[in-house]
Amino acid sequence: MNFVRGIQAAFFSCAALGALTAVASAEDAANWGSFPGYTLKVKLVGGTQYEKLYTRIPEWEKATGAKVEIVSSKNHFELDREIKQDIASGAITWCVGSNHTSFAPQYGDLYVDLKTLIPQATLDEFVPGTLAASMVDGRLVQLPRVTDVSNLYYLKDLYENADNKAKYKEKFGTELAPPVTYDELKQQVIFFANPPNLYGTAFAGKDEGMTGRFMEIVRANGGDMFDENWKPIFNSKAGVDALQWFIDIYNAKAVPAGTVNYTWDDIGQAFAAGTLAVDLDWPGFAAFYNDPAKSKVAGKVGFALSPLGTAGKRGGWSGSHSFSVTEACDNKPAAASLANFLTNYDSAMMEARAGNLPTRTKAFTDVVEEFKKSDTPYMADMFAVWGASLADARTPPLVPQWIEVSNVIWPELQAAIVGQKTAQEALDTAAKKATQIMEDAGVLQ
Amino acid sequence: MRFFRSRLSPPILLLMPAFVIITLVVAVPLLFSLYTSFTGYRLVQPASLWQWVGLRNYQRLLTDVDFWWAFGRTLVFLTVALNLELVLGLGIALLIDKLTAGQRIIRTIMMFPMMFSPILVGFQFKYIFNDNVGLVNNAIQSLGWENVTIPWLVNPVTANLAILMAEVWMSTPIFAILLLAGLMAMPRDPVEAAKVDGCNPWQVFRHITLPYLMPFVYIAMAIRSLDVARAYDTVKIMTNGGPAGRTELLWTLIARTGYQDARMGMANAMSYASILLSVYFTVYFFRKLAAARRTMGGVE
Numbered sequence: 001m002n003f004v005r006g007i008q009a010a011f012f013s014c015a016a017l018g019a020l021t022a023v024a025s026a027e028d029a030a031n032w033g034s035f036p037g038y039t040l041k042v043k044l045v046g047g048t049q050y051e052k053l054y055t056r057i058p059e060w061e062k063a064t065g066a067k068v069e070i071v072s073s074k075n076h077f078e079l080d081r082e083i084k085q086d087i088a089s090g091a092i093t094w095c096v097g098s099n100h101t102s103f104a105p106q107y108g109d110l111y112v113d114l115k116t117l118i119p120q121a122t123l124d125e126f127v128p129g130t131l132a133a134s135m136v137d138g139r140l141v142q143l144p145r146v147t148d149v150s151n152l153y154y155l156k157d158l159y160e161n162a163d164n165k166a167k168y169k170e171k172f173g174t175e176l177a178p179p180v181t182y183d184e185l186k187q188q189v190i191f192f193a194n195p196p197n198l199y200g201t202a203f204a205g206k207d208e209g210m211t212g213r214f215m216e217i218v219r220a221n222g223g224d225m226f227d228e229n230w231k232p233i234f235n236s237k238a239g240v241d242a243l244q245w246f247i248d249i250y251n252a253k254a255v256p257a258g259t260v261n262y263t264w265d266d267i268g269q270a271f272a273a274g275t276l277a278v279d280l281d282w283p284g285f286a287a288f289y290n291d292p293a294k295s296k297v298a299g300k301v302g303f304a305l306s307p308l309g310t311a312g313k314r315g316g317w318s319g320s321h322s323f324s325v326t327e328a329c330d331n332k333p334a335a336a337s338l339a340n341f342l343t344n345y346d347s348a349m350m351e352a353r354a355g356n357l358p359t360r361t362k363a364f365t366d367v368v369e370e371f372k373k374s375d376t377p378y379m380a381d382m383f384a385v386w387g388a389s390l391a392d393a394r395t396p397p398l399v400p401q402w403i404e405v406s407n408v409i410w411p412e413l414q415a416a417i418v419g420q421k422t423a424q425e426a427l428d429t430a431a432k433k434a435t436q437i438m439e440d441a442g443v444l445q
Numbered sequence: 446m447r448f449f450r451s452r453l454s455p456p457i458l459l460l461m462p463a464f465v466i467i468t469l470v471v472a473v474p475l476l477f478s479l480y481t482s483f484t485g486y487r488l489v490q491p492a493s494l495w496q497w498v499g500l501r502n503y504q505r506l507l508t509d510v511d512f513w514w515a516f517g518r519t520l521v522f523l524t525v526a527l528n529l530e531l532v533l534g535l536g537i538a539l540l541i542d543k544l545t546a547g548q549r550i551i552r553t554i555m556m557f558p559m560m561f562s563p564i565l566v567g568f569q570f571k572y573i574f575n576d577n578v579g580l581v582n583n584a585i586q587s588l589g590w591e592n593v594t595i596p597w598l599v600n601p602v603t604a605n606l607a608i609l610m611a612e613v614w615m616s617t618p619i620f621a622i623l624l625l626a627g628l629m630a631m632p633r634d635p636v637e638a639a640k641v642d643g644c645n646p647w648q649v650f651r652h653i654t655l656p657y658l659m660p661f662v663y664i665a666m667a668i669r670s671l672d673v674a675r676a677y678d679t680v681k682i683m684t685n686g687g688p689a690g691r692t693e694l695l696w697t698l699i700a701r702t703g704y705q706d707a708r709m710g711m712a713n714a715m716s717y718a719s720i721l722l723s724v725y726f727t728v729y730f731f732r733k734l735a736a737a738r739r740t741m742g743g744v745e
Contacts, residue, residue: 257596258577258597275577400489
């Protein structure tokens with residue numbers, strides 16, 4: 001009897017599995033559609049960390065019968081410039097483009113509202129906050145592929161060093177532990193700094209990197225960049241305190257003097273060289289820092305949540321790389337299918353295994369399990385910390401003028417940091433210029 | 446065919462393709478960009494092409510302190526870079542001209558910097574002058590000054606010097622190769638006659654070689670004064686005009702305004718204001734070239 005039951009169970013299991021496989025295949029076919037003979041033109045962001053995902057494109061081509069032609073593959077800033085030129089010349093001859101939450105508001109009605117092309121059930125599988133940040137004026141103009149938010153990397157041996165612990169306790173009366181607030185972070189980076197061999201930290205000192213880090217602390221201090229009528233308000237006390245934070249660590253020589261010219265790569269190289277104690281940075285650096293072939297600090301890196309500001313909040317400057325579909329596309333279902341495919345669960349897992357924050361909720365938990373099973377607790381720890389910080393993630397203001405406003409802010413921040421102006425003077429000047437931009441655009445009356 | 450034969454003379458007919466092409470690829474874009482400088486044209490809003498703002502962009506430029514600082518800095522940068530490149534290029538050309546063996550190899554090696562893209566040169570010099578992990582500071586520290594860290598790309602003087610050095614490194618070979626061509630084309634008889642008459646090497650150089658080279662010098666200067674904007678990529682990578690606008694040149698400012706900010710109308714107004722600079726340098730060098738040719742008895 002038991003034998004018969006066993007046979008039955010095995011039979012039903014196989015049948016169920018077969019049925020499930022058939023359903024899955026049917027779903028796949030239904031998901032990706034059929035576009036035999038169609039050539040889909042795409043413009044994708046280039047670079048090692050982005051291009052691995054594109055190795056999945058042949059799978060989509062096989063499933064749909066379509067061909068993908070990559071008509072442009074450049075870094076994001078060059079791609080942004082090219083897309084603006086396409087808009088200006090009216091030459092939108094391509095269907096899918098790489099996008100970013102910071103860039104998206106600039107492009108007006110270039111891209112379609114993907115809510116009309118992607119099933120709601122699929123959209124429900126995305127991390128809700130990440131999907132919400134992909135909307136511009138209520139339109140879902142992009143499907144996010146990876147998310148970025150910053151947290152702290154620190155050198156564990158510095159924090160575990162008995163001498164450091166004793167000196168820190170003697171000086172500040174508290175135990176040496178990864179910082180919880182920006183005030184603590186300032187205190188610690190100044191404490192650790194021993195230039196030129198070791199600096200407390202470094203920050204991106206130009207371009208949107210500088211504005212973004214400033215915005216993060218302004219928000220953590222309870223302020224913001226604009227009020228509800230788009231009037232610039234970053235020259236408030238929260239803003240001045242935020243800028244003063246940068247000035248203080250710069251004057252204390254807790255950061256390399258050249259940090260005002262640094263971008264992400266410079267900071268990454270410095271931390272990997274072991275010359276920074278703490279680094280507030282993006283998740284994409286985690287694998288690099290732990291690679292003994294490339295990093296002197298491999299095996300010594302710890303993670304902590306980004307600090308809280310004076311308002312007890314995290315700034316959580318966040319953004320997502322994404323894919324969009326153009327309004328001018330002659331086959332929007334095919335374009336939406338590719339965007340969907342490149343952001344689906346399998347794609348998300350591929351991105352996550354490389355250390356990027358996925359945008360599908362399930363991929364987040366699954367990749368942590370996978371890292372634990374494969375005995376790589378370092379990456380599992382990283383995902384745990386970064387996952388926890390997503391609740392506080394906020395994009396820059398989703399307004400077309402953001403990049404332009406950022407470009408008047410960062411030179412003024414630099415001026416204050418290198419001592420040419422006071423924090424208040426610099427921010428007042430920047431706010432005046434930003435106000436003119438918003439008035440010219442008709443956003444602020 | 447009969448239409449052309451009856452109305453247009455052969456010279457005009459033969460020149461017509463050149464006129465048409467120049468009109469299409471030079472005159473039309475120039476006029477179009479001039480028009481846009483009187484509009485609020487934004488790259489991402491094609492409809493703004495028809496938003497006529499009159500002289501507003503130019504009026505704003507007149508009171509824009511940042512623009513005039515960038516204008517002045519560009520003028521100084523051009524003057525210093527071109528003169529340094531000339532002096533070094535002339536020196537290199539004179540030395541190579543003296544070589545009796547291996548001149549071809551040296552000429553090829555000398556041209557290596559020209560083969561690098563300005564972006565790569567930017568990354569290279571940014572690394573060399575990085576205050577934390579850069580070559581220069583590491584060399585200084587290895588020589589015993591262990592606590593010395595010079596922020597090369599932050600200090601207003603050293604940052605501009607670092608950019609200047611990158612530009613000079615990249616472009617001196619252009620001067621050297623043009624002047625070497627001039628030296629190789631120079632007749633040897635006057636030099637030998639001067640030596641027979643008892644002139645010392647300096648007198649030969651000052652009164653025979655240099656006057657012969659001057660047309661080449663001014664041609665090289667005119668070409669380089671227009672071509673020096675290639676340095677945009679280098680500056681963009683090294684400092685992007687910062688910190689606090691200390692290394693801002695017209696090219697970085699205009700590119701940021703036109704492409705990142707998408708304010709193409711304003712960027713074009715800036716370009717037309719700065720075109721004065723190019724026109725001035727070109728006219729100046731061509732006048733000098735004509736004068737040098739007159740001195741040499743050449744035909745203008």
